[in-house]
Amino acid sequence: MTHKQLAEVIANAIINNIHNDDNKSVIEQVLRENLLGETGEFPDGKLSEDDGGEIAMAIGTHGETIIIKFGKQVSWIGISVDAAVELIAVLQKTINRLTN
Numbered sequence: 001m002t003h004k005q006l007a008e009v010i011a012n013a014i015i016n017n018i019h020n021d022d023n024k025s026v027i028e029q030v031l032r033e034n035l036l037g038e039t040g041e042f043p044d045g046k047l048s049e050d051d052g053g054e055i056a057m058a059i060g061t062h063g064e065t066i067i068i069k070f071g072k073q074v075s076w077i078g079i080s081v082d083a084a085v086e087l088i089a090v091l092q093k094t095i096n097r098l099t100n
Helices: 003-015 021-035 081-099
Strands: 058-062 065-069
Touching: 058 081, 065 081
Parallel strands: none
Antiparallel strands: 058 065
16 A cells, blocks of 8 residues: 555545544554655655655654654655755744644
């Protein structure tokens, strides 16, 4: 199942108001196991021999600490200017939520 197909399954579950504890656990497990990490795509081309391609990540919080999960061991990331602007916006929104 591709990332897009998994996202569609999860979106449909949310749209259909499936939110009891059992389903929430299943959805969280699917997200952790399948949506994070390498997507197998190279949207900006392969930057080097050790480029693993695009990485799906999640940004969350634990108390007042911002957590960025990559779903795999990462030694470096390359990010386009547009993606950097988007990342900054998400981080700023998270910071605002934590400090207000």
